[in-house]
Amino acid sequence: MKALQFSRTGDLAALALVDVPKPVPAAGEILVQIKAAGLNPSDVKNVLGRFPYTTLPRIPGRDFAGVVVEGPAHxxxxxVWGTGKNLGFMNDGSHAEYLTVTADGVALMPKSLSFVQAASLGVPYTTAWDALERSQVAAGTRFLVIGSGAVGDAAMALGRARGAEVLVAVRRQSEAARLQAAGYRTLVLGAADALGAQVDAVFKGGAEVVFDTTGAWLPAAVSALATFGRLAIIAAPVDGLVQLPALALYRRGGVLVGVNSLLYTCAECARMLEHFGQHFDDGLLPLPVDLQASPLVEGVARYAEVNGGSSQKVILLP
Structure with missing residues (x-):
């Protein structure tokens, strides 16, 4: 079968389109014919060597949608669709024509989603779902999302589906206008020390939950927290170091929640997909748009574009 594969890390020149044997499912596994596979920034970072536990050679790719061609009758x-921490790291991933995964590591696809749409959602939506679950976002929660990338968009959509009061903070007025047209309350980020007052003008007393999806607003976000608020984060500077105003955080009784989708197996992610997947069929979550579907044979070029900073969501088609 055709697959993208790398046998060393360090630069994208290590990635190539190769012919490898079609995988054979072991006991308890299924064989999925990949119809579409999402390309995430973490896939690019994997080839660049940012994950020391990756074993080589390896086919990258975490997110997928496809059809089960070998497995139990049901x-x-x-x-099906799926994602998970082992794919592309310790086990071969989805940037190939076929994939083996445990039988409990997939969820049935929502009927309203195409393969391309389903393949775009795994990492962003499971990351956002985990953030909302662990920071206890529920109906009526005053919920601030900072940033509007793939995870930020997923978080605001899931928050609205849960009945939360959603406020989105972005850098550009054009982005704020886009979100306002979609029915979200927004604010345009200015000086870091002004964030608390900006949020208080909308949520009197602060946001009960703040989800910083950018990694750049953690210190400022503390000032936007309500008493006993929760602050969820998914990103940090390259060196991992940030100056946290711990005094302000503890005086509010605040809680810091680190969110990492790579903590969850395919089976654990499949249960998340089952939880929110029905929301697409029920019309509570928006169907993905503006996706760049690209043949797998052009995958190396797509990796380079993502590494170069492209924000276009790429879906690889075997």
Whole structure:
């Protein structure tokens, strides 16, 4: 079968389109014919060597949507989607024509999603779902999302589906206008020391939950927290160091929640997909748009574009 594979790390020149044997499922596994596979920044970082536990050679790729062609009768022929921490790191991933995964590591696809749409959602939506679950976002929660990338968009959509009061903070007025057209309350980020007052003008007393998806607003976000508020984060500077105003955080009784999708197996992620997947069919979550579907044979070029800073969501098609 055709697959993207790397046998060393350090630069994208290590990635190539190769012919490898079609995988054979072990006991308890299924064989999925990949119809579409998402390309995430973490896939690029994996080839660049940012994950020391990756074993080589390796086929990268975490997110996928496809059809079960070998497995138990109740799954055979079913359209499924999935993601998980082992794919592309310790086990071969989804940037190939076929993938083996545990039978409990997939969820049935929502009927309203195409393969391309389903493949775009795994990492962003499971990351956002985990953030909302662990920071206890529920109906009526005053919820501030900082940033509007893939995870930020997922977080605001899931927050609204849960009935939270959603406020989104972004850098550009044009982005604020886009979100306002989609029905979200927004604010345009200015000086860091002004964030608390900006949020208080909308949420009197502060936000009960702040989700910083950028890694750049953690210190400022503390000032936007309500008493006993929760602050969730998914990113940090390259060196991992940030100056946290701990005094202000503890005086508020605040809680810091680190969110990392690479802590969850395919089976654990599949249960998340089952939880929120029905929301797409029920019309509570927006269907993905503006996706760049690209043949797998052009995958190396797409990796380079993502590494160069492209924000276009790429879906690889075997």
């Amino acid at each position: 799954l055979l022929g079913q359209s």
